[in-house]
Amino acid sequence: MIYLILLLVFGLIMIIMAFTAIHHKNLQVAVIASGIISLLASVVYVFLAAPDVAITEASIGSALTVVIFFYVLNKIRRSNDQE
Amino acid sequence: MINFNSLNIETVSMGIGVILFVLGVWGIVSQKNIIKIIISFTIVDTSIHLILVSIGYIRGKSAPIIDAAINKENAANEVVDPLPQALVLTAIVIGLGITALMLSYALRMYKENKSLDINKFKALKW
Amino acid sequence: MIRNSFLILLLAGLGWILFQEFDSFKGSDQLNPVAEYYATQGPQEVGAANLVTSVVVTYRGLDTLGEVTILFLTAAIVGLLFKRESNSETEDIYGTSEILLTAGKILVPMLILVGVYIFINGHLTPGGGFQGGAVLASAFVLAALTFSGTTVKHRVLEIVESFSGISFVLLGILGVVLAGGFLDNKIFSLGTFGHLFSAGAIPIIYSLVGLKVGSELSNIVLVMKSSEKGGDHD
Numbered sequence: 346m347i348y349l350i351l352l353l354v355f356g357l358i359m360i361i362m363a364f365t366a367i368h369h370k371n372l373q374v375a376v377i378a379s380g381i382i383s384l385l386a387s388v389v390y391v392f393l394a395a396p397d398v399a400i401t402e403a404s405i406g407s408a409l410t411v412v413i414f415f416y417v418l419n420k421i422r423r424s425n426d427q428e
Numbered sequence: 429m430i431n432f433n434s435l436n437i438e439t440v441s442m443g444i445g446v447i448l449f450v451l452g453v454w455g456i457v458s459q460k461n462i463i464k465i466i467i468s469f470t471i472v473d474t475s476i477h478l479i480l481v482s483i484g485y486i487r488g489k490s491a492p493i494i495d496a497a498i499n500k501e502n503a504a505n506e507v508v509d510p511l512p513q514a515l516v517l518t519a520i521v522i523g524l525g526i527t528a529l530m531l532s533y534a535l536r537m538y539k540e541n542k543s544l545d546i547n548k549f550k551a552l553k554w
Numbered sequence: 555m556i557r558n559s560f561l562i563l564l565l566a567g568l569g570w571i572l573f574q575e576f577d578s579f580k581g582s583d584q585l586n587p588v589a590e591y592y593a594t595q596g597p598q599e600v601g602a603a604n605l606v607t608s609v610v611v612t613y614r615g616l617d618t619l620g621e622v623t624i625l626f627l628t629a630a631i632v633g634l635l636f637k638r639e640s641n642s643e644t645e646d647i648y649g650t651s652e653i654l655l656t657a658g659k660i661l662v663p664m665l666i667l668v669g670v671y672i673f674i675n676g677h678l679t680p681g682g683g684f685q686g687g688a689v690l691a692s693a694f695v696l697a698a699l700t701f702s703g704t705t706v707k708h709r710v711l712e713i714v715e716s717f718s719g720i721s722f723v724l725l726g727i728l729g730v731v732l733a734g735g736f737l738d739n740k741i742f743s744l745g746t747f748g749h750l751f752s753a754g755a756i757p758i759i760y761s762l763v764g765l766k767v768g769s770e771l772s773n774i775v776l777v778m779k780s781s782e783k784g785g786d787h788d
Binding site (some may be wrong): 355376393 | 435436437438440441443444447448450451454455457459461463464466467468471474477478481482484486489490491492493501508513516517520521523524527528531532534535538539544
């Protein structure tokens with residue numbers, strides 16, 4: 346029962362974060378929001394008895410993906426500054 | 429209709445996956461910024477992984493690892509389905525590669541066109 | 555306006571189809587026959603305590619080989635698109651913050667240790683080559699963020715990647731010669747169930763996959779970093 350309540354709360358946060366990621370004007374906020382979706386998804390995988398998937402999602406979805414997005418955003422801003 | 433008694437972990441997480449899928453597709457078709465489209469792609473990716481893992485869940489069973497808590501002879505009655513987990517495991521790693529590929533193409537497009545707006549990308553339009 | 559209503563119609567149709575699927579989904583109380591075979595016969599045939607590992611490495615080993623090939627291709631294409639710019643090694647004018655420097659010195663060796671532990675014990679505990687490789691890659695990314703002067707040599711990453719890929723395929727072919735088929739793990743004895751040196755070739759194959767995935771992912775991320783000019787600041 347406690348898992349179910351936690352899952353509903355996490356699902357609500359994930360859906361709000363998906364709205365934020367799609368509709369927020371600032372791209373950095375959108376990238377962080379998509380990282381939060383991945384982080385909460387990894388907790389949901391633990392509830393669903395999939396610890397292997399949870400480790401992968403936590404380290405790839407919420408760390409490496411966010412980092413490569415930020416590198417690319419940094420480069421876009423940098424070549425903007427050179428104009 | 430959905431009543432509260434029929435809610436359990438696998439249906440709720442599958443519902444989250446379905447809602448995230450629809451939101452991600454909405455982002456892909458409605459946004460103009462190419463970085464926003466790639467972010468929507470990652471959301472769709474996560475939602476598909478959630479749906480697959482929740483299909484493989486068996487109610488009340490534990491993770492597919494045989495240790496002291498699980499009897500080796502009776503394993504079929506005590507573990508969840510390992511196959512969707514194995515598929516999702518490789519799919520997550522490929523997802524990072526695909527995201528990196530899309531981002532590098534987006535950066536090339538930006539250097540060609542000086543804009544992230546997909547309406548300004550004229551190369552493939554006629 | 556017409557375009558927007560068309561989009562809403564499309565999404566409503568997609569949502570209706572998915573809702574039909576979701577509504578008819580009841581969950582299940584017992585395994586389907588394939589999963590039941592994996593659960594009952596897996597420990598005897600393969601000898602790995604982690605059933606996901608036995609599916610990934612042995613039952614569906616060819617899928618893993620193809621997946622690693624796809625990852626290699628994406629890493630190659632990303633490296634091609636991000637050509638190294640000539641003046642890429644400029645000094646970082648902003649420097650690293652004290653907190654990141656102190657935490658990085660402690661965390662980077664521990665993260666490398668955790669990654670290696672995860673993929674060596676992949677057949678006994680949750681984890682394996684893909685997870686350990688991802689943790690190794692995040693350790694290298696943290697090192698690249700913290701000690702921005704030092705860079706990992708791309709040559710070393712390429713050598714590790716090629717060596718582990720070739721050894722993976724050679725172990726698979728050795729399975730054809732010595733045991734039942736391609737990527738069969740019974741080329742070594744299965745050993746005692748639940749010990750570190752058990753399950754035949756699975757620990758070796760998964761360690762090679764871990765090294766390959768780790769070097770490829772860190773290659774992707776570090777290529778994206780290295781062609782930028784200077785360090786990152788906010």
